[in-house]
Amino acid sequence: MTKHVHGGNIYTYKNCLDFSANCNPLGTPESVKQAVRDSLEYMKDYPQVGYAPLKKAIAEYEGVASESVICGNGAAELVFSLCQAVKPKKALIPVPTFAEYEQALTSCGCEVEHVLLREEEGFSLQDSFINWLHRDLDMVFLCNPNNPTGISIDREFLFRVLRVCREMDILLVVDECFLDFMEEPGRYTLKAQLSRYHNLFLLKAFTKRYAMAGIRLGYGITENTELLDAMTQVTQPWNISVMAQAAGIAALKETAYVEEGRQMVFREAKYLKEELQRLGMEVFPSEANYIFFHGPENLFEICVEQGVLIRDCSNYSGLRKGYYRVAVRTHEENQELIRAMRDGTTKAAVAHAEVLKQEEQA
Incomplete structure (x- = not known):
């Protein structure tokens, strides 16, 4: 094991x-701590199903529609619910990278193919990665910037990967959890491509941006409504606690x-x-x-x-x-x-x- x-x-x-x-070196914002304290009054109550206020706040922050947002108990839960919803038979990931991608894929019985990121090439994703894409693949996971190396993926190259994935009917999952700490996050995010590419799913998290690892709150964005419906079907009810919902809404104002x-x-x-x-x-x-x-x-x-x-x-x-x-x-x-x-x-x-x-x- x-x-x-x-x-x-x-x-x-x-x-x-x-x-x-x-996590953010400034530590958890005081407003988030206060929101959690205030939410304790509702500890006896079930969390709001569908977490509409939180989704609305995320949508406004990201400049997308609320219907394009799904929340998870950390980004890691979304990785697992994605795999459970898609049930991929074959997937591709570069390594080294975040271990949960492979763990989630193998938990669904998926065969995982690896592309080794080589030290002599600076652990960066090379043009040859395109050659690893084939029609038998169901999913591809990319982390930008990558964890643990911190190396980013060139934006134009990401566009190429995205286009090829669409042509081959491959779901491209891009983890942007650490994007906020890059010099120009807007230059690297694929958010503007969501309306054109329904094979694109973006992962985000409050963990790093707001130093909220203990709260467990992440979200995904896609305009693939069928995928969102399938993920909702395999996600446990009340997966976002009262405290997490309050903390998330407060954090997005910071x-x-x-x-x-x-x-x-x-x-x-x-x-x-x-x-x-x-x-x-x-x-x-x-x-x-x-x-x-x-x-x-x-x-x-x-x-x-x-x-x-x-x-x-x-x-x-x-x-x-x-x-x-x-x-x-x-x-x-x-x-x-x-x-x-x-x-x-x-x-x-x-x-x-x-x-x-x-x-x-x-």
Whole structure:
């Protein structure tokens, strides 16, 4: 049985500064916390079926029709309900990428084909990906920017993939959960193509944009009404709690907060990349709110010992031991990460040298 391990495991590694989960470095907006507190009055009541006010707020935020929106208990639930609704026989995903795509596909008995993103090509999606598309495919999953690498997909190339998928009757699912932290999100989103391409489904989440991982709220957008109806049929009733609905509506009003978080990510990502390189890490050109790099194989353990939790990416398909991902946090927190790595690796090097010395003397 495959074991799926994610970031944010603060319950196992207590009292650690968490760089393994990629959320807005500003933390959850106070208005969202207040909305959750206010909603507790309705804890005794069932959530509103169809969550019309939340869908309306999302639709206004995204500039789409409410009928094009579906919500889930996090974006991950939507991945599973998509697969349950479509029942694909064959699907294609590049690797490494978010593990839930394959988990959801295999749970439906789907055969999954992989396209390996190669380190020597910067883990970027190559033009040759088009050649992997064929008429036997039912679904293709793409993550833009990709998780865990943070590498984006060229917009014109995405258009090409979308067109070929439509010609071959393939559903293209594009995960845009980390798009908000890119320099120009509007340049990369495929939202404007939804009316022309009914084979397109976009995934979004409140988790990263508003630091709401514990609330569990995500949404999808498509103009394929048959697909939305099928997803609704396989989704459990009351899947969006009273608290999540209130939190989502409040969060969507926080436009200044989102921009402030984006600007902080720009500044701090530059700092982290430079400092990690000074420590001898091989840093890849991530464009998201996290940094992907290669370092010592025992770096995860070194950091935990120093009170810092990073994401060991060795369990991602297509990666091996020594690949890591760290979230971009506040400057003070990022300084603590660098200190922990510097002190920890120095301490480990000294200890290793002592072991070698003792072995020579034996």
